[in-house]
Structure formats: structure tokens, C-alpha cells
Amino acid sequence: MGAHLPALVQKRDYILGLVRREEERFRRTLESGHQLLDTELESSTVLSGATAFKLHDTYGFPIELTAEIAAERGITVDLEGFEKEMEAQRERARAAWKGGDTAAAEMLYRDILETHGLTDFRGYEEEQTRGRILAILADGEYTDRAEEGRMVEIFLDRTVFYGESGGQVGDTGVIETETGTVLVGDTKHAVQGLHGHRGQVVKGYVAPGQDAVATIDSPRREAIRKSHTGTHVLHWALRDVLGDHATQAGSLVEPGRLRFDFSHFSAVAPQEMAQIELEINERLVANHEVQTVVTSREEAQQMGALAFFGDKYGEIVRVVKVGDFSTEFCGGTHTRTSGQVGPLILVSEGSIGSNMRRVEALTGMAAYQHLARVRQTLEEAGGLIKAPNPLEVPQRLEALLEKMSGLEEQLDAIKAQRTGSLAEEIARGAAKVGEASLVVASAGEMDPNALRQLALGVRDRLSGPWVVVVGSTFSGKGALVGVASKDLQERGVSAGEILAAGAPALGGGGSRDPELAQAGGPNGANLDAALDAIREEAGRRLSAL
Template sequence: MKSKEIRSTFLEFFKGKEHLVLPSFSLIPQNDPTLLMVGAGMAPLKPYFTGEKTPPKPRVATCQKCVRTPDIERVGRTSRHATFFEMLGNFSFGDYFKEEAILWAWELVTTGYKLPEDKLYVSVYLDDDEAYDIWHKKVGIAPERIFRLGKEDNFWEIGQGPCGPCSEIYYDLGADRGCGRPNCEVGCDCDRFLEVWNLVFTQFNCTESGEYVPLTQKNIDTGAGLERLAVVLQGVNNLFEIDTVRPLLDHFSKVTKTEYGKDQEKDTSLRIITEHLRGISFMVGDGILPGNEGRGYVLRRLLRRAVRHGKILGVGEPFLHNAVNLVVDEYGEFYPELAKGREYIQKVVRLEEERFHETLEQGMKILDELMHKAGPRGVLPGDAAFKLYDTYGFPIDLTKEILAENKLILDEEGYQEALEAQRERARSARGASVFGKDDTDYESLRQLTTEFTGYDSLEAEGEVLAILKDGQPASAVSEGDEAEVVLSVTPFYGERGGQAGDTGIIITDGGTMEVTDTVMTPFEQVIHRGSIKQGTVSVGDAAKGKVFAPGRSSICRNHTATHLIHTALQEVLGEHVKQAGSLVTPDRLRFDFTNLSAATPEQLAEVEQKVNEKIWANEPVSVTLASLDEAKDMGATALFDEKYGDAVRIVRVGDYSMELCGGTHVQSAGEIGLLKIVSEAGIGAGMRRIEALTGAAAYRWFAQRNQLLEQCAAQLKSSPEQLPERISGLQAEFKDLQREYQRLQLKLAGMEVDGLLSEVSQKSGVPVLSARVSAGNMETLREMADRLKNKLGSGIIILGAAAEGKVLLVGAVTNDLVKAGYHAGKLVGEVAKLTGGGGGGRPDMAQAGGKDPDKLESALEKVDSLVENQKK
């Protein structure tokens, strides 16, 4: 049974059991800071298990793409470990429980997949008599085929919260795959009994004290590894031989000219390359880019590990990207994001490969030297490993892996010390955090809540709930004091999501506060920062907040413009473009996005034009509220790293743009007035940044440019319209003058050469001419040395000149003296050192440079003695 059929059989089976079949979620977890990447079928459904959200249906089934890296070192060395895999799962949220889950699992494996019952075994948790009885009495499995395992194997829990016992289905691959011990059975560490399905019965809540309290809503969470089922159903020995993986393995075997199955170490490398490329392709397809932290680091680690094993097999150039097509062809039908991003995935992989080939070559040379110094079975100093990582970009995981292969170890403690020292330097450089000094007591505000009314009005009345002065709670502040104030109701937008905080004033009966910034605490309280301009502001005062309208209007213009830019970039550069950050202030906007190369001037002009067309069409801007799932169903763009609540705001600009956003916006695109992109630049691997202006700021930019254009035209005695033609004419004139200048310089140099012949010295026993000349560049200096060489017939020439604050030096030695052992490169290099520089070259002709023109004369005076030393 092919993998596609295994997948469809599972989903169709549970669809027939009234399950809602959902497509795979992204590998990037949404609203779950506890996870780096989705590594289980239940991970994206966690809010339904906890009751935080209501599921679309109480029964759900999925085939979820997953990435896990805890066992990365075992990938390729065992038959079943992988970083990427597909997890088939059926889930119940307070609906059916153990009996249905067990009976349906057995029905599917025996009738749907037609696995022979005499090859199947099950396990249950030690004291889970209920599950044991269902397997034995309802399913009819003999007691000797049911194994009770302990908490480590058959109880699922992660700290506090929902948990419960498990039951697993195992397939017996045969005695030849086992350890050979007479007591080999389910639970043994060998490869004989392969777990193909795990049923988790979430029936308890683990309290802080460690007590297991029964849940009122009991859930079912199951997971069947598609690749493991394929191993069984296709009768192969390991996951690398199943239908979705073997074509990749064969491809890399051909590329590396390595026959699979002949050499264990080479097989391991082939398996690592093969397995990692699947995960790499899926991660990039979901918008993850190689980086130095988080998900980006996981991707970079997998990719670089695969590249290194390619190098072990003799591949010295990028090769992984060429196999992306095989992954897309195999999986693209079920995972359309792969087919959609085919070319983009190839580009990302190729660029990272190219970068790492440079890093690998340089890093391996240094690591080889360090390992040689460490000696056999030695220890690599931690600070050396850290320098290799910090200075040369050589991953620490790769260093550890290479050390292990060479039976060396890393001084982990020393590495951690060096890493922590760098972090401390970074913390010191950053200084105070975005929320103020580190000792600011925001914890005292944790229970306070503020009603935000700023979407609809720039004024609001409320009460002063709290005041912080110098980071600590205060009951009142007076004129001249700097303070942070919390209100019960506020129209001020606190800085978040890239949008700058509002400014304005707060008025109480006792005093007035000028608000210079509004931020959010780590606990999401709105903080109004500023100074007391008159009187006293006290806790409990009635307060009226007024936002500075012009500043808010400019922010709204810039914020809506970022949405339009995002959509326009996707249209012009491709749908792979994703927002990676933004900054919206009253003065300007900044938009960071993923793209592998710089946008061309023509592409930026097209983006700008598309945005302005929507502005001039005065497209309406509307805001609606919906659940996150409803918003996604509508096609609204969501940022993976953004935290969204149950209800989200969907901001639409006509039919052009639709994004989830909590910020403030204009009511119609026409209010933006005008957009001008002023720059586009790279800010990291695969990351670009656009800076732009809108409204009055954009108008001022054009006005200033026009004024500059008029000034330039006036200086060139032309009009702005005629400037291109005028500049072209001046450039041609300038080139003619340059050529004439060069001709005259050479003529003068020739005249100077004739005068220099009288300065030849014979002090060292051979003709030596060292002189300072008036050459403006190295070309003229070389021309003079050549002429002197020809005229002298036999001799040594060292010429120096000062140009633009630097020293230029040329040395020449005639052929007869080269044969006698004199060397122009060494001579001119010694002279250069005396002027604070260096250089060298061939024995007959060489050049050098210096930094100090004041030392040129004295350096040239030493040429005779340098020639004398060379003679010795």
C-alpha cells in the first residue's frame, strides 16, 4: 500500500465515523509560545483539549506534518528515527472515549490496512484495567499479547494539566529483527516490535501538588506514524526504503556516486541527507528561513548537517536544492504549500548551501588545527569552540558531532561561560529594556485592566488606577515629575505589533500630564509615560485622556499603507513574501519581509504604483470581528509570531488586502494621500526592509527633491527637463579631458625620467636609482619605472610618490641583476614598511604602498643599504 493510500484510507475511515477531516496545520505553532515547531498531531489542537476554545466539531481527524529534533543524532544511524514525519490522528473533545478509540483502531489496522492479527500486540498502562478489558473482552486479544507497561512508556503528561494513560499497537517485524534474547517482547529496545499507533486517554488533570484529578471532559488523542505504517505495509526494512523516501535516497546515491548498502558509514551519510531534505523543504514551504535562533536555527542546523554529509561523500558544491523537486512531486498534492512555493524553496536551500560551503571550508581548517592540538582523546577548549561559532559562524552542534567522530570531547562548561559572557555584553549594550529600567515594578500592576476606546474616539474619561515614579508605585506625582500612569479607560494606543504608542495629554481636577509615549507592560497593562506639566495627579483622580490627533492620523496612514505594501509585494515578487516585522510611527513606516534577493528599481516602482492606485481609488477600509478560524477561512493574512485572542480584528482595504490586525487605521485609503518608497535594503539572510513615507511626509520628500533638482539645473545652466542631456555632455567632455590629462602626465613623466638618470648611485656596487617623483597614480609610476629600466640597461630602480595622503612605491630590477639574486618585490616591500605600509611582487617588477608620506624621503635614502644587504 502506497503512502498516499495509507493517508487517504485513514482519513476516509474516520470521516465515515463522523470526524471532521482538517488539513495539516503549519509547522509554525500559532499562539503557543511553549512550542518551537509542531511535533505532534495534537499540538495545533491543544486549545480544544484544554477547553480554551470550542472545536469546530467534537470529532476531528488529521494528517499533520511534524518536525522533532531531540533524536537528531540518531537519524540515519537507526531504521526508524526521523526529524520530519507525518502523523495520522483521530481526536475526540469530550465525545467518545476508550472503547470507541480502541475498537476503531483495531478495525482500521485489521480490515482497512489488513494487517495480520497474529503479528499485532498491544500495551496498556500498568493499572489501566479498563483499557485491558476492552482489548481482551471486546476485541478478543489473548492476555499473552497484551503488555502492561510503566509510566515512562504508557502514561502521557507534560508537567501540570491534562494527562492520561496510553495504549499502543505494535507490529512484530520478526525474530530476525530482534535482539536474539529469549525474553525479547513488547517494550524491548530492539527493532523487532514496531509501535505503529498510540492511543492517549486524556482523563486526568495533574495538579500542582501532583494529584491526578479526573476530568469532567475526557478526550482522545491518537497518533499513528504514517512512515511506520508504510514500513509494515510495504514490507521494507526501514523508513528510508518506503515509497516516499526511497526515490530521494536513490537520487543522492547517484549524485554522490555512492552505492547504498555497501558501507555503513556512507549509508548513514546518505540517510541523513535524504531524511533532512524532507524536513528542510517543508519548513521553508511554511515560511521558515535559516537563522541563528529559534526555528531558523533548527532549519539551518538540518541543512548544514546535510551539506556536511554531502561533503563527506565527496560533493564539493551545492546539490540539495536540485532534489527539492522530488519532495514537491511526492508531497505537493496533499500539501499544496509545497507546490506553490517550489521555486522559492529551491532558492532558499541553494543560497544557504552556498553560504555554508564557504563557512564549512574555513571552519573545518580551523577545527582541524584545534583537534590536532587537542591530541587523541583530548578536550577542545570551550572558548575556542565559541570563537569558531561566534566569529566564523561554525555551528556548535556540528563542532560536537565532528569531535565525537574523532573521539574528542568539548569543554562544555568553558563554552557556556564564553556564551554567557557574550550575552552579558549584549545585555549591557542594550541597557534599559523597552519597558524602562530593570527594577521597574510592573508586577504591582498585574491585576489592573484598562478599557481601550481609541478605535472609535481620541478622547475618553476614566480614573487613575496606578502611578509609577522612578519605577516604583506612588500615590501622587507633582509638577516636573516624570511618571507612568495607568487609567481605567484610555483612548491611547499602547505600542505593540510594530505600531508606535500615542502621545497627548491627561487632565485631572488636580493637574495635567503630557503623554510622550504609550506602551504595554509585560502583563499587558497600558502605560502612559510622560511628565506632570502643572498641579498634581493622584491615584483615584477622575481623568480625561486626549490623544494628539495629528500624530494618530499620521500613524493610521502609515499603518494602512503597510498592509497595502504587503499585498503589492506578494503580487510583484511572489506569494512567498511574508511580513517579518514592521514599524509604524507618525513620521515614517518600515516594512520587513522575506525575500532572497533585492527588489529591482522596476519592481519597487511597480509596488509603489499599485499602492498609490488603491490610494487614489479611495478604497474603503473596514474592520470586522471574527474567530481566528473564521478569519483564516476567509483568507485573511495572519502573522505566525503574533498572538491572537479568541476574537480577531480583520482589516480590509477594499477587495485588495485582508489582514488580521489590532492596530489603528484610516477609514478609506484616500486619507493616505500618497506613498513614496525611499529605500529597500537587506537586513539579514533572506530578509529585506522597505522604508516609506505617506501623506505630508511624502509630499515634503518630493518637494525637497524638486528643489534639489532645480538647484542642480541652475548650477549647470540648464532646466530640469534638459538635465540628463546636459550631464551626458559634461561626462563626455570630462572623459576627453581625462585622456588629455593622462597624455600630458606621461609626457611630463618622460621628461622627468631623463633628468633622473644623473642621480644613479653606484654605492652598493650596482647601478641604483631611488627617487621621489611627481606621479599622481600607480600607472604613471610604473610607466616611469619601465622607461628608466630600458634606458639604464642594467640597474635597480625604486620610485616613490605621494598621492591623496598615501605613499605609492614601484620597484624594478633588470634581468641581469635578477639572475644575480636581486629581488624587486622584497626591496620595495622593505621600503614600504618604513612608510607604515607593505607590498611586494615579482623579482623584476613590484609595487607597494605606505600610509605616511612624511617618511617617504628617509625611506628612499635607505635603498642603497637595502640593496647592499640583499647582495650579501
């Protein structure tokens, strides 16, 4: 097979690694399915058809396997329900395939193609051309006259409008006749090679048979050219940095921006992204010539042109070369030199599926405007932190963060000292109830974490059996923390049960831990009432010992 498909030999290690990773993913999927099946089998005597379908559709379990596993445990499978789910899925697939109005439009497109032939595309060399209106579709049918305001799809014998294909968006512009003007908002291949100009009649009327002047939006086309040539250079750089396996899997080429999908088995590291962007812009600044060659498919392959899996090519193909480093099959529009792309800035990278990544980038003026916004933001940040030179912002920010860290440490030390002093003061106010010390006190405004530390600080300053409860308010809410000595716990005293007496006053609840419990609620204004209830409950329990 290698003799006929040399790419299999060249990519042997990559393919094997890919297969191993897919096997591992599928194994994990099966394990997840087994867990679902085990859970369902433990909780019912009949496995539902919906569950059997989910195992089949999501986890790859054949229904025979599911039935066999269930039978081993004496459980039946609702096969009738499973078949209903399968039929529902088939219906969804059939409905999606039928296409409704799309199928009717396809018939009209085929009729236009058979009657008039393919569109003569002049858009590689020209941005305006004269032609004739062959047919007009409106509301899904032919029309002999389209008046102002009507949405139409116009077919010309020749055009400069590029129809969306190969990831490149369709052109926009105007079509003008002696009697009217159509503003074209998009151009698509109704069928391959037949250009449909979709837009609105904005003046007068248009009709089949009229002579027309078709003019594209030239600045928009130029921005698209920049993005398309930039896409080819990006593809080269990805393969150069990541490896030859990083081949194109899809793209979107728009004015000023591009999206590029490629095969790769892991996230692209930041240093790799930086290297890719560097290599791209080095090639752009070098201003390499961009050449277009129309040749046979066999000769193009001998030139080393990259063809993409899933794309269909005729015997005569168009090849775009950027310098001596990028050669690809391509039917899109391009700049004459790489320097005309302007800067290309990578703005994002992420996963879109198994072993599939996506990068997005800006080109030309969009890239410059992005850099200008970044610079402006950096200058504004520099002004806030008193760094007059934007390049000094990281250094200045690092110094501020170090200073802030030191201040936070000082603040923590002050808080700890204050908490310690407050704990000492509260501990001195402990009341004696029998042999035990009882502390029930308010700490004022304090967050729950600090309140917990305060309770432990009071505990550490008491001797003998004790119960400590402290409360605080924080952002309008109330918080309670209680602790009880081990010897009192052994005699049935629980910090959690004591707090339960006051938690309702705060409009909340708490934990039931006998040693260290916390409680709280939204009604911080009722903290004193909550502490009074706790003081009464704790006194009652300690008096009963």
C-alpha cells in the same frame, strides 16, 4: 496534513525551495566548523573547552561529534572547560529570563487588572474622553499622589490612548484633572488590554480616584493612521509583485514612516521596487474606502483575511479592509480612505536575516517633504551643471561625463608624452660604470604609478646591461623605483638591494625584487640624499663586476 493545513499545499514549492536553501546554508556552516576544527587539531594536543563550545554554539557541532573526530586523531577534548562554557551560557539565559524589575512590575500590573479589569478603549471613535484614575505607579510602586515633575504610569477606567501593539506605536497626549496635568509620552499594554499611560506630571498633582480628561495628540495619531493604512497597501503590493510567500514578519508604524519585514529569499530588484511603489500609489490615488469589521475569527477567515504566524487571536476579531484588494486581521487605527495616506515613498530595502527582508517607507507629509528635498537637490545640481530644467539633469550630466572622459584621455596622452620626453632626457644622461649604464635621477613631483612608468620608459631606451633608479616626491612623501637588466641580475645585481641603500633616508622601506623594486617613505624632503646613497651603492656594485 494538507486537509487541516491547506497553506502547506498552496505553498509547497516555496517551502521546498526554502528548505533546500537552508540545508545549503547549514552545509556551508558545517564546512566552516570543520575548517576551524582541523586548524585547532593540527596545532594542539588538547582541544580547548572554549573551542568545543564555539563549535557547538556557532557551527552546530554536537560535543559527541567533536570528541569523536578528535579521538580519531589521538587528541582529547577539555570536557570540563566545555561544561563551564555551557553553564555560563545557561546563567546568561536565566538572568535574561528573570527580568529583574520587570517581574516586579508584572505583579503590580496583574494586581491592577484583577482589581479593576481591562481598560475600556474608546480610541477608534474618539480622540478625547472622560474617565477616572484607577491607579498610579511611580518608581515601581503604587503612589497616592504624584506631584509636579514626577514620572508616572497612570491607569484609567477608559481611554482614547492606543497602546503600542501590532507594530503601531503608542499614543501621546495629555491627561488632566482638576488639580494637575500629565504629559503622556507613551502608551503601552501593561498586560494585554490594560493600558499604561507613561509620562510626567507637568502641573500640580494627580491622584487615584480623580476624574480625568484624556486627550491624544490628534495630528500625531492622524500621521500614524496614514502609515498603518499604507502598511496594509504595501503588504498587498509586495505579495502582488513578489508572490504570496512575501508575508508580513514584523512591522513598525510611526508618524510619517513605516518599517515592514517580510519573508523573501533574495534582494528585491530595483525594477521590482519601482513596480511595488507604483502599485501602492495607484491604489492610494484611487481613494478606496477603508472599512473595519468586527466579527468571528471563522467568518474573518472565510472573508480571506490574512492572519500572521505567531499572532494570537480571540474568537472575536477586528478586520481591516482596503478596497477589495486588502483584507487583514488588525487592531490598529486607520484612515477612512486610502487617499488620506497621501504619497507613500519607499526609501530602503535590505536583508535582516536568512530569507527575511525589510523595506522602509515614508507617508503623508513626511513623504512629500522627502520628495521636495529630492526636487530641491536636483534643482541645485541642475544649477551647478547649467541644466535649468531638473528633468534635463541626467542628460546634461551624461554629456559632462563624456566630455570629462575625453579630457582625461587627452590628459593621459599629454602625461604619456611628457613621461616619454622625460624618459628620453634621463636616458641620455646615463653614466657608464664599466660595461653597464647607470641612471639615478629625480623626476620631481610625480605620483608612484607615473614614476613606475617613467622607470620602464628609461629602461626601454637603454641598451646593454643597465641599472635604472628614479625618484619623486608626492604629497610630501618620497618614492623610488629601480629596475635592473636580466644579465646583471644573473651576476648578482639586485634592484631591490640597491634601493635598500636609499630607502632609510626617506624613513621607509621597500620591496626586494631583483628585477623591479619600489620603495618609499614619509620624508620626501630627503629624496636627494636617498638618490645620492643609491648612486654610491649602485656604482660600488657595478664596479665590482
